Amino acid sequence: PLILRKPKDSPTIRELLANSPFRNKHIVSVSQFSRNELHLLFTVAQEMRLGVEREGCLDVLKGRVLCLMFFEPSTRTSSSFDTAMKRLGGQTVLISEAHSSTQKGESLEDTIRTLDQYGDAIVLRHPSDESANIAAKFSDRPIINAGNGSREHPTQAFLDLFTIREELGTVNGLTITFTGDLRYGRTVHSLCELLKHYNVTIQLVSPASLALPDKVRETLKSRSQLGVVSTNLTPEIIAKTDVLYCTRVQKERFEDPQLYERVKNSLVVDNATLKHAKQNMIVMHPLPRNAEIAREVDDDPRAAYFRQMKYGMFVRMALLALVMTPVEEGKRRFSFV
Amino acid sequence: PLILRKPKDSPTIRELLANSPFRNKHIVSVSQFSRNELHLLFTVAQEMRLGVEREGCLDVLKGRVLCLMFFEPSTRTSSSFDTAMKRLGGQTVLISEAHSSTQKGESLEDTIRTLDQYGDAIVLRHPSDESANIAAKFSDRPIINAGNGSREHPTQAFLDLFTIREELGTVNGLTITFTGDLRYGRTVHSLCELLKHYNVTIQLVSPASLALPDKVRETLKSRSQLGVVSTNLTPEIIAKTDVLYCTRVQKERFEDPQLYERVKNSLVVDNATLKHAKQNMIVMHPLPRNAEIAREVDDDPRAAYFRQMKYGMFVRMALLALVMTPVEEGKRRFSFV
């Protein structure tokens, strides 16, 4: 109170951003990130959290424009990026599938090279696995992958990890249990990839038909991270769990509707399930959920899935700031500090 | 001109907002508002009008983010809130039906609890009567009801009343005539509810099949507010009218198309109708209109229905400011004034 300081954002954020290794870089895959870079991302995300709690919005990206291109709808992700950019003081331009010139037969390359001319970066969600790489190849502006088909959704994986850190203080030493559809869920695969940086035990609970692909499981095994693998969420598994990461089981995946019903019911997490759980564990879910988590769990303080959404906004703020803060900006402002 | 003052917004607005009884409150129903609170809302709305006329935009909600969730389309209402928020210096994030995860079977509660994490308040329009109450129950952020099914549309009622005040100087002592579909029009019902705070005479003109519901009419009678009830808009009724409030008669409401044509034509307001009207009365309509008001009336200075849209923006600015101005903001800024 006796020391004058700029109220809007701490020098820490500016300093962290001034040396960003991600400035003007495409963010296509979680595998681009070293452990140190992840650490930087989370440190900036924590500063974003403090900044938002204190001020609502910062002015880190004032004068910057972000294009949000969503070729398939995703409320959660687009709203999260949209809010993140606005809380950084920047502006967004939304392009949704319905409006797109691709309806006139335009290629993704051409659409990207056009939007390139307007904004300072592009967040891209597209049903094709190749989309993010194609966009990155043709764009002069940084592309941020917000989901390319069944491939990756990097910011989801980052926010999952950030949630664990913020809620439990650390990732190392934890036991993480994945339940549900471990076969098709790109969320789980990306998070498994990121967990290579940490010392964790991973338990897998899913019906045989939705088991984690062999390749991913072998990777976990080779890192000595693989714990119990089961088709049932037993009290023993729950008791050991620090992070219970549930995913949606979709009816479309099953040929036999009766099997779907049986599986669905065997994986439901409710208050009875959590009776066996530690007091300081957390339940996560990328949302939207179907019946995997009973509504009664929402009031349990261990239910972290709605808070997870907020961590997602902070992580996206951090990533946008690290990618979009102009270098001169950093320098110019610093010369006055 | 000799006294230095902050150009952006008058201390009056800050003072009014500093003691807002609506800060962080859900706005679900007009029945939440006492007469004093209505008065406060309108006083702030007048200041907003002055501010916009002078500056275009204020910075009252700088750094705040408003989520606009429209589960059914409504250009008028969503654009009005959108502009209102932006003229307050804030930002908006739009979520429309088409984008919604409810398509993936997500419940309203979950959608609300997610968006909760991003924005500072939520404006909700939803076809279900229960929507606003459900949202209010589950949201940690203030919910502003922008239409819940056939139930209520509070800001429409507020803007109707504000229009009368601004155009005619007062509400007390006036004769207000409602025409058209008085049975299904939630606008009319909400306005009738608000008029309990005023000393007015209410005339009702509608076909029998679209008459005001008995319950509402009995309420008016019990307040001694009920005047002439008629199926025809007679010169006598017009002559006594200070506010002619027309509503849309929809073809879908009629089983007999001939009856619809007869009714529709009997209620049309045109220049001939207005020959019998006072010089300082006004014609209102919530819009969109069909044939209820002839286009020739648009040039009559008594036609207030387009100005009504602008009053709507000022009222929504006032409501957003009263709900969303953070308490510390008020305090902090005042300490410098």
Added chain:
Amino acid sequence: PLILRKPKDSPTIRELLANSPFRNKHIVSVSQFSRNELHLLFTVAQEMRLGVEREGCLDVLKGRVLCLMFFEPSTRTSSSFDTAMKRLGGQTVLISEAHSSTQKGESLEDTIRTLDQYGDAIVLRHPSDESANIAAKFSDRPIINAGNGSREHPTQAFLDLFTIREELGTVNGLTITFTGDLRYGRTVHSLCELLKHYNVTIQLVSPASLALPDKVRETLKSRSQLGVVSTNLTPEIIAKTDVLYCTRVQKERFEDPQLYERVKNSLVVDNATLKHAKQNMIVMHPLPRNAEIAREVDDDPRAAYFRQMKYGMFVRMALLALVMTPVEEGKRRFSFV
């Protein structure tokens, strides 16, 4: 560096805007513009370019709100206006077809008179030829035509001309070759209209069924601007060309699919075509393209069609600033400079 100056925008822009002949004017047709006015528009657009390259965003339209009404989808145009407004420091409110109350049978007039009340200007894209004139007649706020049916698309013509100026330094003395669908393409017609202000030679290459309408061709002839007219893009035509303006040939225009294939292939511009072209010529296209320009051309420095998009943003920034900068603003700020 030794002289203090306002960092955000040069006095030049303010000065240019202070005397804008377009302030609060409707922009419906390119024929409204004298040569001097075009020159002013391009001078401001150049300043916008410098401003964006230096700062990202200006604050010329801070506190202004622009309504974007798109009754037919057009990613390119709506994103361009959206970004332009935001890079001027202003805000936008988007109203797309899907949301429109016209679905409830509302007339264009009523929709316009409503939005009139919210924003400070309206950008309108509408399938009807009469739309822009109707809107201009009923709106108290300036209407900017962003495409009225097959009639006009003024900002497209402006940006085409601005692209030529910026890329080649001048328009006078150039040979401009139009290829493709010269019959239905409003882009070509509007650009021909604007080219009356310049000393140019125009070559026309199209199949007979898609030839430039007689009236437009006669006009070019009467100005002594008409050069070679051909159904084939010959090496001779290419060799003389300074600006090769290609347009999309749409399958729907042909009754005979074989004819379409033949025509389409005869007009393709690829590296082989450009072997005959000057080193300092440019290839333009309003985009989206189909097969008219081979992808291999994209890497040729003469390919100007993506840069054309960026010039479009600068021209739209210039036009918005010339129309929307309030007169007092100009005066008030100048008194401090």
